[in-house]
Amino acid sequence: MTRIDIPRDSLFGKDNLPYGVFSVAGGEPRVGVRAGDHVVDLAAALGDDVFARSSLNAFMARGYDFWTGTRRRIGDLIAGDVPDAAVHPVSEVRLHLPVEIADYVDFYASEHHASNLGRLFRPDAEPLLPNWKHLPVGYHGRAATVVVSGTDIVRPKGQRKAPAETEPTFGECRRLDIEAELGFLVGTGSPLGSAVPAAEFSRRVFGAVLVNDWSARDIQAWEYVPLGPFLGKSFATSISPWVVPLQALQAARVPTPVQDPRPLPYLREDEPWGLDIDLSVSWNGEEVSRPPYRTMYWSPAQMLAHLTVNGASTRTGDLYASGTISGPEKAQRGAFIELTWGGKEPVRVGGEERTFLEDGDEVVISATAPGADGGRIGFGEVRGRILPAVS
CATH class of the missing domain: 2.30.30.230 (Fumarylacetoacetase, N-terminal domain)
Structure with a gap:
């Protein structure tokens, strides 16, 4: 023994x-x-x-x-x-890979991230689109390309069109990015035609993992109008190998930020599921950001309620992720497109000025949260290294 x-x-x-x-x-x-x-x-x-x-x-x-x-x-x-x-x-x-992924949905739940991207993509308009504070915005991803931490990521190819170009071209991604996120795994599903109330979140969701939703920003920018992300997201999503049980996160619960306007009834929570989780993003061994999950506008319970309110079914092994976690400070931005402001404000990594990922780069995302005994609990890490595009 x-x-x-x-x-x-x-x-x-x-x-x-x-x-x-x-x-x-x-x-x-x-x-x-x-x-x-x-x-x-x-x-x-x-x-x-x-x-x-x-x-x-x-x-x-x-x-x-x-x-x-x-x-x-x-x-x-x-x-x-x-x-x-x-x-x-x-x-x-x-x-x-800890779970056979049944389905994958990615949300866009950080007001700071959504506002930053709005300012980058629509500098002459309001940062947030009119629906953003009324519902958790999301898109369906590709379950088959969810991989475990340590899996190498091959640089994707696709169509891209820079603002100065008159026609699109095909080739490897030039603006490869990360998104530091938290993911939630459905333990017990719900049948088609039913909805999961926000109050059932803790009985339906088994646990949480770290997520890196790799993003090909140039491919995404050309394709996303009018139906949203597709090839710019579907090539790979990495998750951590350890699943932290939701029951271990009770001590990390905090209120969500004030939600104004007040959400519609199906999105209201008597006891909100905000979470006090601190993430760290390292680029080639150097910490470049510390995103705080506590600043996320929409809670995971609200995400699940919205995901199913139209009667969509859920299954054991469904993964849904929070979207990029970003705080109000520059050093809290969870994507390099934000951190470098679209490539205009490089960061120093290994003594060099860098904007987006180069072949051979490695990104590691880790996180900790308060534990029940007054200490900290860990999620481990989600790690990935970029390989050259296939010729």
């Missing part, structure tokens, strides 16, 4: 216990939970085959009461002795 020693300052203590899918050399992927610097094999430790799977989907589909009971059992387990065969150093395992 093994007694897991978790340092008091660990971001993965008993008030976190994030879930993931891992494998050891020669073994098949299976569900584990992180405790300190170790991964506990839940099928081996708890004796339930629902954890002997290559994704969290079967576990998530069992619902809120089972999630709660499992979290309690894991807490009791790591407080004592754990079977030796169930414990693996995190440095010796391979982490996989």
Whole structure:
């Protein structure tokens, strides 16, 4: 038997216990939970085959009461002795995509981000479009291109047309960008023709992950009118391998910013699900931004309510993301198009002035939040490196 020693300052203590899918050399992927610097094999430790799977989907589909009971059992387990065969150093395992993604929706929930892009794209008009403060704006992404942290990102190709060009051209993206986001995973779905009230958020959503919604800004700028993002977004979206249970984020709950005008009834929350989460964005090893999730205008509960209010169904494994997280200060902007103001205000990275991503660049997004015991809990990281476009 093994007694897991978790340092008091660990971001993965008993008030976190994030879930993931891992494998050891020669073994098949299976569900584990992180405790300190170790991964506990839940099928081996708890004796339930629902954890002997290559994704969290079967576990998530069992619902809120089972999630709660499992979290309690894991807490009791790591407080004592754990079977030796169930414990693996995190440095010796391979982490996989934690969920089989059923569908993917990306929102646009930061007023600061939306206002900055409005000023960049429509300098002679109001920054926010008339609908923005009435509903969480979003678009459908591509579930098949959601990848786990550490997956290399191939520079996309497509049509692009710079303002000075008279005709579009085809070629590799020249303005490759990131978007630092938080994603939410639906645990139990809802049938077609029904709506999920905002009050059901905590029973429907299993947990949260970090998201990097890679963006080809030049391709996006040419294609997005009139129907919105398509090829400029669909080539890749990266998520972190650890899923922080929603139950671990209770201590991070804060009010959302004041929503004026008051939202329509289906979007109102008696106890808003704002979240006090601090992100960090590093570019080739240098921190360039610290986006604060607490400033997000629309909450994840409101996003889910809006996503389903027309009767759209949801399924176990659906991922919906917040959109770029940006704060009011320049150093809090979660996309390089904002941070460099469309490329006009370069930032220094590695002693060089930089605007958008070059081949070989690596971006790492990490985050922490308040924990129940007064410390911090961590999301791990979402990491990606840019490879040249395929010739």
